[in-house]
Amino acid sequence: MSAVSSRPSVPRRPGARTGLPWWALTLAVVSFVTLLVVMTAPSPAHAAGASPSLAPVLEFLARLVGIGA
Template structure:
């Protein structure tokens, strides 16, 4: 019954902590807020035509790889 309230010998041997660091909660919160902001701001955005955006992406990738001029 004492193992339910204290640390076990395995945790002591491996140096495991039961508390999470502060960033383990902060990173998901920051990510959620950033994605929510992007979604909220997309209401005024206009959709680009698919062939034009695909062509721009392929041109960028070609320049990045060094294939195109």
């Protein structure tokens, strides 16, 4: 069964706005500046370590999968 669907053709007015709202451009600029600040801000890197209670669980899972000895 096929259905015919069509939208009525509405002619555009000569002065109709087709641009983005003001907040769309503002949001893009704020996001870009925030990412630049995050990338350029110096921050010390810390090593990620597993908590001692999590280590036995990870070792068990590694043995179960066959990764560990």
